[in-house]
Amino acid sequence: MEFTLLFAAAIAYVTGAIALRWEAARGNAADCARDLGEILLTAAVVGVAVGRLTAMIGSGVNPLTSPLDVLIVRGGVATGPAALAAMATVAFAARDDLIVVADALAVATLAALGGWQLGCLPREACLGSPTDLPWAMTQPGSTVGRHPVELYAAAIYLVAAAGLAVLRKRRPAPGLPAATALFVAAAGRLVTEPLRPSLGGGPIWWYMTGVAVGVGAAAWARRHRPVSPPLAAPP
Amino acid sequence: MKLRIALVALLVGATACAGDGDTSSIADLPEVATSDIVATIRESGKPAVVNVWASWCGPCRSEAPLLAAASTEYRDTVEFIGLNVRDSQADAKGFIADFFSGAHIQHVADGDGSVVTDLGGTTGVPLTFFVNADATVAKIHFGVIDERTLALEVDELVRASGA
Numbered sequence: 001m002e003f004t005l006l007f008a009a010a011i012a013y014v015t016g017a018i019a020l021r022w023e024a025a026r027g028n029a030a031d032c033a034r035d036l037g038e039i040l041l042t043a044a045v046v047g048v049a050v051g052r053l054t055a056m057i058g059s060g061v062n063p064l065t066s067p068l069d070v071l072i073v074r075g076g077v078a079t080g081p082a083a084l085a086a087m088a089t090v091a092f093a094a095r096d097d098l099i100v101v102a103d104a105l106a107v108a109t110l111a112a113l114g115g116w117q118l119g120c121l122p123r124e125a126c127l128g129s130p131t132d133l134p135w136a137m138t139q140p141g142s143t144v145g146r147h148p149v150e151l152y153a154a155a156i157y158l159v160a161a162a163g164l165a166v167l168r169k170r171r172p173a174p175g176l177p178a179a180t181a182l183f184v185a186a187a188g189r190l191v192t193e194p195l196r197p198s199l200g201g202g203p204i205w206w207y208m209t210g211v212a213v214g215v216g217a218a219a220w221a222r223r224h225r226p227v228s229p230p231l232a233a234p235p
Numbered sequence: 236m237k238l239r240i241a242l243v244a245l246l247v248g249a250t251a252c253a254g255d256g257d258t259s260s261i262a263d264l265p266e267v268a269t270s271d272i273v274a275t276i277r278e279s280g281k282p283a284v285v286n287v288w289a290s291w292c293g294p295c296r297s298e299a300p301l302l303a304a305a306s307t308e309y310r311d312t313v314e315f316i317g318l319n320v321r322d323s324q325a326d327a328k329g330f331i332a333d334f335f336s337g338a339h340i341q342h343v344a345d346g347d348g349s350v351v352t353d354l355g356g357t358t359g360v361p362l363t364f365f366v367n368a369d370a371t372v373a374k375i376h377f378g379v380i381d382e383r384t385l386a387l388e389v390d391e392l393v394r395a396s397g398a
Contacts, residue, residue: 049396060334066296074379107250120372130394141374142391183311197386 005073008119009044016040019108020159028104028168036104037072041090049072051082066184080206086148102178107165110181113188120150128195149195153188160184173225179217186210243318258328264344266318271351273370275341276314280368282392283314284385286340287351290319290326294379295361296334303338306386312341312393317342320351320360365389366398 020037055076056063063070077206094101121128126137128149164184166178190207276283286302288295306315317340319327324344331342345351348358355372356362365374365388373395374388 012377023395026300057298059297061296066293069293069297072294072297072379075380076292076301076382126384130390139391141385144394197383197390199308199382 004123005119007122008116011119011122012044012112012116013041015118016108019111019165022166023032023104023165026165026169028107028165032104036101036103037082038106039090039093039101040105040108042093043086044112046089047082047086048077049087051079054078054081060173061144079203080209083206083210087094099178103174103176106177106181107161107168108116110157110161110164110184111229113185114154114161115195117154117157120148126150128192128197147195149177149192153196156188156192157184160188173221175224176218176223179214179221181214183211186214247384255356258325258332261331263324264327264342266346267318267328267332267343269350270316271343272316272350272354275316276346276366276370279314281312282368282373283316283364283366284392285316285318285354285364285366287318287320287345287356287360287364288330289322289360290330291322292360293331297383298361298379299330299334301380301382301385302340303335305389309389309393313389315340318350319343319347320345320348322346336370352375360387365392367392389391 011176017037020040024032049070052070053063054072055078056066056069058078059076069075090102090105091098093211124139127139128146130136130144131147132145133147134146137148138145153204160181164177164180167180186207186209186226189202190211193202193204193207196202249377256272265328270283275286284305288299302315302317306313309315310373315338317331317335319330322344327342327344335342351357354364355375356364359377360381363376363380364372364384367373367374373392376384376388
């Protein structure tokens with residue numbers, strides 16, 4: 001039995017936790033880094049569980065008669081339902097202050113996604129479509145050079161996380177960091193998906209939906225930016 | 236309360252759709268020897284994916300739909316063989332009806348698991364052999380196989396075979 005996915009998940013958790021602590025130290029999520037970490041972890045676990053259950057039902061496995069099959073994550077996780085469930089978990093956990101919490105989680109979420117993609121390195125699984133580029137990677141026993149597509153995605157997410165951290169210091173409109181993170185998370189998968197080995201091309205429509213919702217949410221956030229009170233006239 | 240009832244009804248409704256296929260149209264799985272598998276692959280002239288499964292194997296349920304989908308997508312370039320081990324005919328046919336319905340997979344039986352060990356495998360299931368067109372084993376994947384690994388290994392097989 002392989003547990004390399006669990007190792008990749010641990011890298012994602014550590015990367016996200018580091019991002020939260022780094023942001024807390026810079027004053028962006030002061031005094032609540034631990035709570036935010038718990039929300040992020042809970043959302044990830046709920047998302048994977050719902051995605052796995054959906055995949056099981058979709059492939060004809062009855063979760064009531066085979067409940068332990070939900071643990072066989074390698075058997076497939078439905079991406080769209082998993083993402084929706086994770087976002088719903090965040091929305092429920094932060095129902096009193098959703099936009100503030102979503103913004104505070106934005107950088108850490110992208111960092112965690114980057115960490116998850118970096119998890120291909122210890123798994124020796126940074127392997128996409130064939131290429132002759134000098135940085136192509138080959139799997140043991142093969143002569144076929146392949147795009148390290150997971151590393152491309154990790155670079156996108158980690159650079160975006162750093163950029164978003166800088167943006168947050170400039171006090172953007174409430175909701176804009178969360179919308180940007182959603183856009184980058186979906187767009188990062190959308191642009192790298194053609195390079196990934198898959199059956200049927202992957203859940204492209206879910207990624208396109210994520211991109212569209214991210215753009216729409218960002219536009220909404222900019223239009224509804226709170227107006228700063230006017231400066232008092234000098235006496 | 237209404238939300239909880241609706242969620243339970245949704246879950247029960249969804250799970251009611253799963254499994255319980257009809258086995259009447261499925262023929263008995265022929266018992267094979269290693270030489271039969273080798274001959275089948277050589278005669279096809281294509282590389283092959285030989286998946287070892289059993290109806291009593293929980294993880295096999297998880298990967299069966301993936302293999303079924305792959306067998307349809309790669310039906311022109313790769314031969315898919317299902318090697319059922321240490322199982323009864325009735326249970327094996329029930330599993331095929333439930334999880335391999337519509338797949339382009341040739342299922343055979345290896346009652347004592349000797350074919351698997353001859354090919355270099357172990358007694359654990361599931362197990363997937365990636366076999367070149369000349370019937371030499373290119374790679375063995377132990378445990379549940381995921382979509383990405385299956386697509387990658389099939390691509391490696393097809394390229395190695397020049398198909």
